[in-house]
Amino acid sequence: MFARAAAVAATAALPAAAAPAQQARNMATLKEISVRLKSISNIAKITKSMKMIASTKVTRAQRTMEQARVFGEAATAILKYVEVEPKKDNVVVVTVSSDRGLCGGIHSSVSKATKRFLAANPSASSAILGQKAKSQVQREYRDNIFLSFDGVTKNAPTWFEAALIGDAILSAKPEYESASIIYNRFKSVIAFETESLSIPSVKSLASAPKLAAYEYDDDLLKNFEEFTIANTLYWAIAEGYASEMSAKRTAMENATKNAGEMIQKLTLTYNRSRQATITNELIDIITGASAM
Structure with missing residues (x-):
């Protein structure tokens, strides 16, 4: 009889002992949810501000890109008609990237294309614009990189910047x-495509079948080479910046x-947990009042 009474008393005391522990767990959970909710709200404010800044820069970048396309297409138009034979020896590949992140897989696309190009041309030399692509390419092809540039397109791209880069490549x-x-070629606001542009050297231009029919000075071809590289780089940098x-x-x-x-899910979870905590406290109060 005493054993049965002790068991009943223990059973009655169990919910009363477990209630404070459960209440403490609920309070800790509510605090954690509240802290996380606040941090996510702050992150949402930051990303919204960055979206507004990027939206402003997109419009300006598209105007610059449209101007650069005129330069680039005019510089490379003659290459379609002189029938320059592609060379596979002593090739230079220039990768256009930047130093900034938080823009999806736009840097990975040009890095993968560069790796495929170097895999097909092991003796090719690589010049990389931007730290993002450099950090990815140098893991496998560090020895192929002969030149790299930092701080490219930190602001809107300019023709003078592209000319300086082209001069450094020609000097090296x-x-x-x-x-x-x-x-990366700009397709639309939500789409881009990784492409490549070929630029022949002075020797390749001089040996072109259709160009050999014209009379020209050697200095003219050298100037045309420098002009083509500067314009094409400006075009590629502007396209990449807009993308x-x-x-x-x-x-x-x-x-x-x-x-x-x-935020919506955490708010719902917080309200449910808070309501459950209040309900448990009311049950404890009512149970205590009934016992008295």
Whole structure:
């Protein structure tokens, strides 16, 4: 009889002992949810601001890109008609990237294209614009990199900047046979495509079948080579800059949307947990009042 009474008493005391522990767990959970909710709200404010900044830069980048396309297409138009034979020896590949992140896989696309190019041409030399692509390419092809540039397109791209880069490449590799520029071509606000542009050297231009029929000075071809590299680099950098700003805007928009969804879920979880805590406290109060 005493054993049965002790068991009943222990059973009655168990919920009373477990209630404070459960209440403590609920309070800790509520605090954790509240802290996380606040941090995600702050992140959503930051991503929304970055989206607005990227949206402003996209419009300006598109205007610069349209101007650069005129330069680039005019410089490379003659190459379609002189029938320059592609060279596979002493080739230079220029990768157009930047130093900034938070823009999706836009840097990985040009890095993968560069790796495929170097795998097909093991003796090719690589010049990389931007730290993002350099950090990815140098893991496998460090020895192929002969030149790299930092701080490219920190602001809007300019023709003078492209001309300086082209001059540095020509000074480092004056005896190259052909050059390929790998960049991201702007398609739309939500789409881009990784492409490459081929630029022949002075020797390749001089040996072109249709160009040999004209009379020209050697200095003219050298000037044309420098002019073509500067214009093509300006075109590629402007295209890549516009693609990067569009990708950054899309990434920040998706991040803001995901943060909003997480805030809604955490708010619902917080309200449910808070309501459950209040209900448990009311049950404890009513149970204590009934026992008295």
